[in-house]
Amino acid sequence: MITNNSFPVKKVPPCCVQDFENNARKVLPHSVLDYYQSGSCGQHTLRNNQESFNKLRIRPRCLIDVSKRDTSTEVLGFKVKVPIGVSPSAMQKMAHPEGEIGNARAVGSIGSIYILSTLSTTSLEELARETSNTIKWFQLYIYKDRNLTIDIIKRAEKAGYKALVLTVDANVFGVRYADARNGFQMPSHLQFANFIGSNVSKLNSELGSSGLKLYTDLLFDDRISWNDVEWLKTITSLPIVLKGILTVEDALKAVEYKVAAIMVSNHGGRQLDTAPSSIEALPEIVNAVGDKIEILFDGGVRYGTDVFKALALGAKMVFIGRPALWGLAYNGEKGVRKLLEILISEFRTTMGLAGCNCISDIKRDMIVHESYYHKL
Ligand SMILES: Cc1cc2nc3c(=O)[nH]c(=O)nc-3n(C[C@H](O)[C@H](O)[C@H](O)COP(=O)(O)O)c2cc1C
Numbered sequence: 001m002i003t004n005n006s007f008p009v010k011k012v013p014p015c016c017v018q019d020f021e022n023n024a025r026k027v028l029p030h031s032v033l034d035y036y037q038s039g040s041c042g043q044h045t046l047r048n049n050q051e052s053f054n055k056l057r058i059r060p061r062c063l064i065d066v067s068k069r070d071t072s073t074e075v076l077g078f079k080v081k082v083p084i085g086v087s088p089s090a091m092q093k094m095a096h097p098e099g100e101i102g103n104a105r106a107v108g109s110i111g112s113i114y115i116l117s118t119l120s121t122t123s124l125e126e127l128a129r130e131t132s133n134t135i136k137w138f139q140l141y142i143y144k145d146r147n148l149t150i151d152i153i154k155r156a157e158k159a160g161y162k163a164l165v166l167t168v169d170a171n172v173f174g175v176r177y178a179d180a181r182n183g184f185q186m187p188s189h190l191q192f193a194n195f196i197g198s199n200v201s202k203l204n205s206e207l208g209s210s211g212l213k214l215y216t217d218l219l220f221d222d223r224i225s226w227n228d229v230e231w232l233k234t235i236t237s238l239p240i241v242l243k244g245i246l247t248v249e250d251a252l253k254a255v256e257y258k259v260a261a262i263m264v265s266n267h268g269g270r271q272l273d274t275a276p277s278s279i280e281a282l283p284e285i286v287n288a289v290g291d292k293i294e295i296l297f298d299g300g301v302r303y304g305t306d307v308f309k310a311l312a313l314g315a316k317m318v319f320i321g322r323p324a325l326w327g328l329a330y331n332g333e334k335g336v337r338k339l340l341e342i343l344i345s346e347f348r349t350t351m352g353l354a355g356c357n358c359i360s361d362i363k364r365d366m367i368v369h370e371s372y373y374h375k376l
């Protein structure tokens with residue numbers, strides 16, 4: 001690029017998550033960008049996921065030697081180097097040809113956990129073969145066809161996935177205006193790679209409707225209930241994680257049903273609009289279930305300070321959804337790795353500035369709502 005006064009200007013590399021998002025806005029096709037970025041209805045929950053983080057204040061402690069900070073922790077018995085993983089998102093090859101493999105390799109390089117979506121554009125077997133260094137969990141959508149559902153669980157077990165993540169906030173498809181307007185379709189060169197050769201590997205098209213909505217309305221089981229959590233336990237010995245818990249009532253049920261973990265999540269604001277932000281929902285859930293179950297978190301994590309806040313409020317580990325897609329769009333595996341390294345570096349800095357040397361130093365009383373300082 002040449003400026004008016006002829007000084008060549010170098011392309012500035014991204015230095016925060018927002019920079020990756022800005023780049024994705026420029027390079028992704030319109031309907032792909034809309035599918036990735038949008039929330040449901042008025043997108044209140046989508047916005048609130050990030051805004052609620054900004055309303056929390058960190059109370060730092062000073063004059064503590066932080067020269068040997070350690071970000072490692074343990075989740076479901078797995079040692080991770082950092083408490084930041086990648087949540088499942090569908091159709092990652094729309095962001096970059098390396099798709100799920102690039103994403104999962106990047107996660108492996110930082111020693112963390114990658115969750116593969118049922119609706120991936122890479123088959124679970126290929127991903128397992130290509131990313132042996134990454135801890136992988138498999139996210140499950142329950143199809144009306146239970147044989148198909150059982151089959152994919154068995155395949156995930158056989159391929160070495162270490163946990164089954166049942167998404168519980170998507171029994172019906174959220175209202176997504178942009179996808180309806182765009183008549184969202186998966187590009188014709190891509191397929192749902194876990195189902196190649198079957199009649200559920202592609203989206204159907206219809207004017208004025210999202211192809212994904214038509215697909216899920218037709219094929220996903222909207223009768224799923226707590227009985228299906230029991231049912232899953234008869235099929236798999238993998239630890240079960242319930243993704244999409246937002247209330248104390250459901251968190252307590254998850255304890256009663258003896259699942260391994262819950263993920264506090266609102267699906268990135270894509271399902272029930274005006275549901276609480278994930279970080280708003282977290283504290284009361286933590287208070288109610290204590291350490292009876294591991295609590296994971298996603299939704300709106302964009303800064304190292306967000307990771308710190310979620311951990312202080314009781315999450316064992318956080319996951320990111322869209323930011324990993326922005327990393328992919330920037331430069332495949334290398335892009336995701338760069339984004340994760342930036343987030344980790346911000347988190348380490350936050351730990352240092354707050355006076356924390358390890359994850360267990362990050363305490364509940366270090367976080368207050370902004371209203372705490374508005375009392376006078
Ligand atoms: C484009 C896109 C596709 C998604 N696909 C899935 C999916 O297949 N399964 C699932 O459980 N969650 C899915 N999610 C939700 C994410 O796992 C995650 O909960 C959410 O993105 C977290 O919020 P964040 O994007 O603010 O980090 C998807 C999210 C996005 C943005």
Ligand SMILES: CCCCCCC(=O)C(=O)O
Nearest residue numbers: 090170171172173216270
């Ligand atoms: C019934 C909801 C299915 C959505 C499938 C993909 C996804 O999770 C997302 O787009 O969000």
